[in-house]
Amino acid sequence: MVELSEQLGYDEEEITEAISNLQATVKRRRGGGLQVVEIGGKWAMEVKPIIANHLPKETKSELAPKLLKAASLIAYHQPMPQSRLVELLGQRAYDHIRELAQAGLIGRRRDGNTRRLTTTRRFSEMFGCPHTDRKKVKAWFRDMVVSSGMLDGMESKLALRDETDTDGGTQTTLELGEDE
Numbered sequence: 001m002v003e004l005s006e007q008l009g010y011d012e013e014e015i016t017e018a019i020s021n022l023q024a025t026v027k028r029r030r031g032g033g034l035q036v037v038e039i040g041g042k043w044a045m046e047v048k049p050i051i052a053n054h055l056p057k058e059t060k061s062e063l064a065p066k067l068l069k070a071a072s073l074i075a076y077h078q079p080m081p082q083s084r085l086v087e088l089l090g091q092r093a094y095d096h097i098r099e100l101a102q103a104g105l106i107g108r109r110r111d112g113n114t115r116r117l118t119t120t121r122r123f124s125e126m127f128g129c130p131h132t133d134r135k136k137v138k139a140w141f142r143d144m145v146v147s148s149g150m151l152d153g154m155e156s157k158l159a160l161r162d163e164t165d166t167d168g169g170t171q172t173t174l175e176l177g178e179d180e
Helices: 002-008 012-028 065-077 082-089 092-102 121-127 134-148
Strands: 034-039 042-047 106-111 114-119 161-164 170-173
Touching: 002 012, 012 034, 034 121, 042 121, 065 082, 065 092, 065 114, 065 121, 065 134, 082 092, 082 114, 092 106, 114 134, 121 134
Parallel strands: none
Antiparallel strands: 034 042, 106 114, 161 170
16 A cells, blocks of 8 residues: 555555445446455455356466476475475476466575575465465465365375474475376
8 A cells, every 4th residue: 555655646545445445346346257355465456256267268377287286385385495396296396496487476586505485476366365475375375275175084195294303394295196
């Protein structure tokens, strides 16, 4: 709001009121396909999820299934060392990281001999996460995994399980299944 207020020359209260009015107007429209949502303190206008699946394929920014695994691991464990993702996915992880970064879904920052991988605002928008702060995205993503039942009965398979090693560090083990 502060940024909009400064750029447009209006008070923050006026900006807040205008966005609230726009949100209410869009919500009242019968059969409207758009919604105004707040994502991480910023506002966006997006297609309602209920009709998004009915849009032509060209309008969707779908993520290839091979990239979903890498993106979900990064979201679940962020900030995740690139070297750890390579351990889990093999050498193809480098290609996945490059594609995800080019799509603007992850950020990579140099950290010693590796890079730290985190999600971006674009990731939050694409997956409907209401947060952009990486810690909140991580917590939200973990909640979604647990509530979806993805881990039900998988405790014995070590799926997405954190273990503390003798040095106090955290190591995650994941059974990936078959190669693509």
